[in-house]
Amino acid sequence: MPTLFxxxxxxxxxxxxxxxxSTIGFGIGMTTIPILLFILEPQTVIVVVNTVSVALFIxxxxxxxxxxxxxxxxxxxxxxxxxxxxGVLILRDSDAxxxxxAITSIxxxxxxxxxxxxxxxxxxxxxxxxxxxxxxxxxxxxLGIGGPIMALYMLTQNWSRNAVRGALSLYFLFVEAAGVVGxxxxxxxxxxRIALILIAVVPVTLGFLLATYLVKRMNDVVFRRATVAxxxxxxxxxxxxxxxxx
Numbered sequence: 001m002p003t004l005f006x007x008x009x010x011x012x013x014x015x016x017x018x019x020x021x022s023t024i025g026f027g028i029g030m031t032t033i034p035i036l037l038f039i040l041e042p043q044t045v046i047v048v049v050n051t052v053s054v055a056l057f058i059x060x061x062x063x064x065x066x067x068x069x070x071x072x073x074x075x076x077x078x079x080x081x082x083x084x085x086x087g088v089l090i091l092r093d094s095d096a097x098x099x100x101x102a103i104t105s106i107x108x109x110x111x112x113x114x115x116x117x118x119x120x121x122x123x124x125x126x127x128x129x130x131x132x133x134x135x136x137x138x139x140x141x142x143l144g145i146g147g148p149i150m151a152l153y154m155l156t157q158n159w160s161r162n163a164v165r166g167a168l169s170l171y172f173l174f175v176e177a178a179g180v181v182g183x184x185x186x187x188x189x190x191x192x193r194i195a196l197i198l199i200a201v202v203p204v205t206l207g208f209l210l211a212t213y214l215v216k217r218m219n220d221v222v223f224r225r226a227t228v229a230x231x232x233x234x235x236x237x238x239x240x241x242x243x244x245x246x
Contacts, residue, residue, distance in 0.1 A: 006039050007199050014200045018207030023214050025165035026147030028053050033144050034237050046144040047183050047193050050176050052200045057173035064166030073170045079130040080137035080175035087141025088182035141179035
């Protein structure tokens with residue numbers, strides 16, 4: 001069972017992460033994993049973060065259902081589901097430190113492209129979307145990161161902030177819910193991890209409520225800038241930690 005210290009730190013960290021995710025549609029892994037890895041082992045961190053995220057995705061999808069492009073998300077969700085078994089097996093069997101460095105480095109580069117307003121150079125076709133959806137599903141279920149890459153792709157669609165938040169959450173809901181099933185099948189959902197998930201329910205809900213308040217005070221320009229800033233900041237934090245750990 002988790003200690004009191006582990007429980008408190010996890011609750012506070014997941015509150016902050018759920019606020020970020022519920023505000024911009026992604027980022028709970030990138031904001032919480034670097035902190036939680038200091039007190040918990042990697043498998044526990046990723047299983048807990050991905051599992052509690054599922055409830056948030058349901059709430060965000062419901063909240064943005066009127067602007068959600070359901071048909072556009074369907075093919076991405078299907079491609080993402082194909083990547084779930086790969087991600088679950090990587091989490092179970094592999095050391096993913098170097099892969100974290102590679103993924104976050106690429107994310108920072110892509111974010112700078114968006115930050116300098118050259119979105120027209122980023123391919124936005126269906127095939128690119130399917131490849132991105134598959135790769136992100138693998139990294140999410142294996143490493144708990146990768147959401148910013150899907151966010152960057154969806155930003156090329158020029159949708160409203162609510163459409164982006166809803167579309168991201170619907171895609172993540174499919175791939176992470178399937179991932180949780182995979183965690184259960186492979187024995188990764190241990191008693192300790194389930195206890196941490198239950199502890200996180202209240203702070204995660206509070207984070208969603210705070211984010212709902214914040215989103216109402218954002219326009220599309222502020223949302224896009226917040227998204228880019230969050231990607232750069234969170235990716236840089238993870239990258240620095242992994243390089244320091246080498």
